[in-house]
Amino acid sequence: MCLSAAFNSLKSSNLISWKATGKLQQTLEGCIELTGKALHSGKVSTVKIWPGFAGEGRYFEFQSKLIPASIDFVQESLLCTTLCKDGYKIRTVEHLLSALEAKGVDNCRIEIQSFDSKDPEVEVPIFDGSASAWVEAIEQVGRKEALDRCGNNAEKLAPYLNEPLHVSRDDSFLVAFPSRMVRITCGIDFPKVPAIGCQWFSSAALDDFYEKQIACSRTFCIYEEVERMRNAGLIKGGSLDNAIVCSASKGWLNPPLHFHDEPCRHKVLDLIGDLSLFARSGSQGFPVAHVVSFKGGHSLHADFVRRLSGII
Template identity: 55%
Template sequence: MILRQALARRKSPAFARNLTISKSPISWQQDERPQQTIASAVERSGVGLHSGVSATVRLIPARAGEGRYFVKAGDEVKIPASIDHVEESVLCTTLRRGSAKVSTVEHLMSALEGSGIDNVPILDGSSREWVEAIEEAGICSAKDDSGDEISRFSAVVHEPLYVWKNDSFVAAFPHPKTRVTCGIDFSQVSAIGCQWFSCFPTIQHTYSQEIAPSRTFCIFEEVDGLRNAGLIQGGSVDNAIVCSISSGWINPPLRFPDEPCRHKILDLVGDLSLLAENGNQGLPVAHLVAYKAGHALHARFASMLRDIMVKLKGEV
């Protein structure tokens, strides 16, 4: 049904007016607003979800065209927030450059993408607190070394693109705006079950109100196994919602009836934000549809789009 609706929409006159027809599956579109950054520095401290180690993260304004990157305190190495620097990891997204790495970046990256922050260096280490920190700092147009604004571009998808593994997939269909639809299926956990949610995450108030508050979740019966594997060392009922197969939610109430599904959108936005470079938008202009997907499949999909965009640049 989703594929049929997407293809029908692609043939509509309204769709044709909003997109430039291209022989390439992806083209570039200039946005109405210039690149943005935060107006002032802001920082937050907390415990790493998987490491259990306390960390402080500081967001700092950056020049237009610099994009988003990490610098660990006391280290000169810049780790670009780019799909090229993703390292395979379990239950999170990790970036590495040489010996320097930063883990579990997806919630922060999701908040930056959803809030429209294109250029920012991040020191050390529910995205709702990140969105609140960004709002506290304020948002302004980013300027380059000459004091000029730089245009912001987005990748526009013109034909269906997808990756899959077993019955899980991530796909992009042509659409005049960036829309994300996500589905999950925890049929073995009746309190979660099968859920779907859809939204337009690049609309800032939509992201901040409908996606950012959604918390990460886990199955109670899997907690010991994950901790024995060295994961979720900093996880607790204060920073995650926990559901038991037999008895349901352990720490209600939920912020939304479909909070787990919304959190999957939060993760997808964060992972696809790693397609951004030089201060442009990471999320492509497309209807992104994901089902039972995780960080590894998100990264695979982003890598595929990156390869197409690199080829496109070489042909310009």
């Protein structure tokens, strides 16, 4: 199928207007292959990212099942973003998708394998807890113009927000305002953990700034919550090598930080990955808007994308 039918699905509405970016859709020059341990399951998995056709976007292949990197397949889960289709689940996709969105890899097939061929669940490796491994791999293999199955290139479109939009859960909120460019303002607040405290960070996310100022920001956790999370079946693969850990009484247990506000920057990294799930047909997923998040998380991000998509 050529692109005309695919782009018919990108219809503007009162909330969103799809506009040309002046760029052509991109894919990878070659295949990326990385193997590592997962944060929550503790299991080892291998990810191969293959070049994709223009207009087909980003999608996962697991156990011969194709699962698009789309909000339509997001399942509620603790401390990560999970895609689910026909009983098959892919967990912790946010760091990989963040890197692909920010680096402009619009179309690709993401093949993921675990060492247990019968397990219907798999998790993307965590590496050092940031998106650096993915960014470095993308830079190493390079990008190229994507062609569709008819051999044609395709213009990259972006969703421009036409009116303010907000979602909230308890004391957390995410609000977006119309803007001529992508802007992100993110705040976190940990009053019982003085070493983190209240932090704010603002960025223009989808350019080289991401690679230098956001991608290397690692996931973090509170030391006093580790036992509770492990009892809940989470962070089985967590260690001081793949997260920065902060104690309420003792401060950071594995310094130095990459930035004084690294936790807040990591929240921006997650936000970009989660909002990339609005992408379709090789378009930009992150809305052209000023997005403001306070005490946000994966569930709140999913709520926002569903509102953006008109699902809720």
